[in-house]
Amino acid sequence: MRVILLGPPGSGKGTQANLLQERFSIPKISTGDILRAAVSDGTDLGSQAKTYMDQGQLVPDEIVVGLIKERIKEPDCDNGFILDGFPRTIVQAEKLGEMLRSMGQDIDVVVDLEVGKDELLVRLTGRSTCKECGAMYHKTTHPPKVAGRCDACGGELYQRDDDNEETILKRLTVYKQQTEPLKNYYEKQGKLKTAPGRGTVDEIFSRVCEMVN
């Protein structure tokens, strides 16, 4: 099963991808997570990416395409994967298509999570993430039991540098301009399924499971 999760910042791609990887035992591949790990490790890739990420801009296509090319060749991807945050431009989608074709594979379904702008802002300004296991919390809708600590592993929770209102608004604009055209791109291929992203995490997860099965 090869799935793409599409949707604006804060639509729940990461949340749903975490659940899908557990349910179907296939890896989640998040370009955002890979890039943030590179930033925190202080690698060359991280220092290149940070400037773009802090401004809410997309990292250049050739960088992320290179990352994905390496990652999907790994053995744990043989039975499929969930792409979270990739592709984000038509060029990335075309390159992904080429890579998969050369491996005799294809994307099965693209799930688009639709959530309105006001809700996205509330979600992102209240989000915190576990440094250790990546679990996600929200200060009002899903607070941790102990402030600043992950329920699952006790790891420290942090707020992303790009989760301030100014950068969030930029990310939303970039999404509209560069990523939303992918809906039409995958619709034409008969792969697009739209999941209303409002509702509880569990409600949305059931809908997404029906769509990918």
Ligand code: AP5
């Ligand atoms: P990335 O990390 O991909 O961020 P994003 O697309 O902006 O998406 P988010 O991670 O912010 O949101 P999400 O949809 O995963 O929602 P989440 O589940 O966390 O990218 C960051 C940056 O990296 C980009 O700006 C770019 O610079 C760079 N980058 C990454 N990929 C790239 C690429 N392919 N090309 C170029 N550049 C790239 O949920 C959000 C919050 O809502 C959480 O607090 C969660 O608990 C809560 N929540 C989730 N579901 C619900 C629900 N149903 N009800 C209530 N709350 C909910």
Ligand code: ZN
């Ligand atoms: Zn944790």
